Amino acid sequence: MTTKYTKDHEYIRVEGDVGIVGITDYAQQQLGDVVFVDLPAKGKKVAKGAEAAVVESVKAASEIYAPVSGEVVEVNGALEAAPATVNEDSAGAGWFLKLKLADKSELDGLMSEAEYEAYLKTIS
């Protein structure tokens, strides 16, 4: 199991050929209170960098981009009733969707946890 990060503050936790996608703790702090998550339909194919979901805070709607290309095989339906889970546990229960990876080599272009931590220091 390995977790990779994007500059847009998404993470993808890869187990075999499936990646669990969510937003980082930094991202949920920046967004503030999450009130709704617009999740894609199961079976939808998304390209790397394309919009995969939309997270709505009190203030604004923000796009969540697919860290890599793949097919949506599962979405976190629990967020419908409890969107604040994204704030409370973004790395765990607050995940958005599971992607069946189209091309595992795309992961190589993403940041490791240490690289992401260093990246955060450059932007704050």
Added chain:
Amino acid sequence: MAETAHSEPLLTTPLHHVHVTMGGKMVGFAGYDMPVQYPLGILGEHNWTRENAGLFDVSHMGQSYIVSGDGSHETVARAVETMIPADILNLSLGQQRYSQLLNAEGGILDDLMVTRHADPANAGALILVVNAACKEQDYAHIAARLPAGVVLKRRDDQALLALQGPKAASVLAAHAPEVMEMPFMSARDALIEGVHAYVSRSGYTGEDGFEISVKADEAGRIWGALLADDRVKAIGLGARDSLRLEAGLCLYGHDIDTTTSPVEGALTWSIQKRRREEGGFPGAARIQKELREGTARLRVGIRPEGRQPAREGAEIMAGGRKIGIVTSGGFGPTVNGPVGMGYVETAFAAPGTPVTLLVRGKELPAQVAKLPFVPNRFYRGVK
């Protein structure tokens, strides 16, 4: 998560360093570096204001006086009435009204508060409070239209705080008992912590509350004295927006602008009878016609079903065609659901009318709703 960067230098209010020290998340708004929220967060700040008392720094707004050399209220009132449709002539000492600065077509250049000074020694002075983003244009527009002997004096030397919520009156009265029985939309002088303040019982949250104008260098002291009360928390612009939206109040540049008239904007209540009959304000012919015959579109509340908010710009559909547009939309913490407002064709303006909202290519079911979403709790005096 997409972000946008601001690079132009921003103005600051006298309380800027206080917001930063308190952990305020600072963003550019109307040219000012302002706190959008403090560590409590927008939901918490919104709910605190509805239940207790919220303290806002609104010093970015434009405060000015209109004064006449002859000290006559009538002179000043008649001058201002050529630019706005409210009855200013019949304001009593310390009485405040909401109005709109109109262009020649009756479109709204800005919305503003007008107060007749409460102190007879300042007879003939009107106090204007205008939006931060519009103030430079407003001042130029007004100054160019004042007759000889009447001048606009900018009060950039004053800060403005708002204390809002059901506990605002008891909090402020602990410092200045004279504010307790002030009726809604009235103003007076008060002493807070020995500091001279000009206080009005008004605000933009739908709650009871006050706006407190003090000298810029006294603002920190008043802010600190009010925050020392454990019923008070600092509230950022994010909650200010969700509070005013639930209260059905317009945000200039979004819900009203130069393309909308006060009648289309459902602000007819702010045009008093004498002005409706006499006219004498910019765009009077159009506005009087709209008052008689109605308008093709109206500002209404929009209540999406379910949990998903529809934001500004979402198209409002009915019968397979576009009948309007959302001008403000978000999540209402007190409503505990999505709320919005926008313009629809008048045939669809009745509360309860089913519509759909086009959000990211999907049609979201919604209803036209009565405004406000949360009942106003203004203080009208002892019954």
